[in-house]
Amino acid sequence: MQEPTLLLLTALADAPRHGYALIEEIATISQDRVRMRTGTLYSALDRLLQQGRIRIERDEVIDGRARRTYALADAGRATLAAEADRLRAMVAEADRRLSVIRPMTRGALA
């Protein structure tokens, strides 16, 4: 599970959204660091649909434009929760090790 995919699941966790809205939501979540491309978006959505992690909520036509709304499925919710736990553990371990006082590496403490 890579970052863009995780961001997609996160962006769907509180409410169903359509493709374009997901791009904007992800930009907001990431404080404009991640500008997801449509290529990434739609291939990721296809994959997540196939895996049963998301589902199509509805298809509409708004102002002559097709709009497909996606929702997080139960499996996707479970995946997101599990992934969050995993990452939390990894971050904790990284922090622990970063705070270790190392035995004079290149005279760091002189």
Added chain:
Amino acid sequence: MQEPTLLLLTALADAPRHGYALIEEIATISQDRVRMRTGTLYSALDRLLQQGRIRIERDEVIDGRARRTYALADAGRATLAAEADRLRAMVAEADRRLSVIRPMTRGALA
């Protein structure tokens, strides 16, 4: 930055280690969930060396076996710290959204 790369930086954060020891350390860190293959390991190490995030601490011959020890460079330490911050934020956002009470999606709350 993907998970295996992040685990490598984490495994080098408290002390320099050689390739084989890194595989074992990562297994320990991840509670045996991640068994890193040598293909992943050495290509990642090459990449990280080229990026200046790690450096070769020393080359030895122990019991007739070559041993190359890698150490985390300052740039790698900064990268790991930044990556940890980023992930921490992502996890927090995922948690926040997972805890949102949704307006009766498929009768979840009856």
Added chain:
DNA sequence: CTATATATATCGCTCATCGGCATATGCTGA
């Protein structure tokens, strides 16, 4: 003498992501 643990390294494949492109409509301002 064979298997396992230690140890490094290369090669080719797959798959997610990425950038670019195509398509289409509605709105706004010059």
Added chain:
DNA sequence: TCAGCATATGCCGATGAGCGATATATATAG
């Protein structure tokens, strides 16, 4: 009026990280 931008979906080829397999070599255990 018409150019450009926002909205909106989707495909395609390139890139690059990671993976499995394989090769090489020594020491030790059975």
